[in-house]
Amino acid sequence: MEQRDSVRAIQNRSGGRVNFLSDVWETIAKLHTLGGDRHDGLALAEQMEGVIDELLPSEWKVGATVTDSTGQCSRVRRILAPCFANIAFTRCFAHDVNHLVKAILNSAFKNISKEAAGVEKFLNASTSK
Known part of the structure; x- marks a missing residue:
């Protein structure tokens, strides 16, 4: 509960604005954290879209997403940018x-x-x- 209150305080101070940084695709044990067993652009886009869809109705205003410059991430940006016109999709x-x-x-x-x-x-x- 304490963490939730802390996050809510940050949300209030920032006007609910947040940037979505996505970089850790796998753990040290080489387990994929995004995209499940798949590590292609479509799988990553589906995961990121789920996170964004969860953030938007919860009073967070997503200003930008930042990913690395791999081919998969480039594809993610091309897939998601038309779906979320108010969010900037940028490279790190x-x-x-x-x-x-x-x-x-x-x-x-x-x-x-x-x-x-x-x-x-x-x-x-x-x-x-």
Whole structure:
């Protein structure tokens, strides 16, 4: 009951506005938390639609949903956006930055850092320190 009162207080302070973040598709034990045994866009969309349908009549105003940038999540956004025109369906900025950094680190920068490490190793091994 205490948790419910706490959530109700947050709901009152925020005017009932909430953003729906969905990122944890499976547990550490690799059990799917959304979509059951299926991990495709349609299964995830059905689960997310159920959550949104449950939130809307309970005085919560869903402003946005945020998912990662996988193909399944892209499909979820394409399926649900026409059904909920007042909700923004967006990609997670942090995931996009992570993908960008990985791409940079796996590009020419990777070769430069390898060469720099080789130079450092050579200099440290030289007899004229």
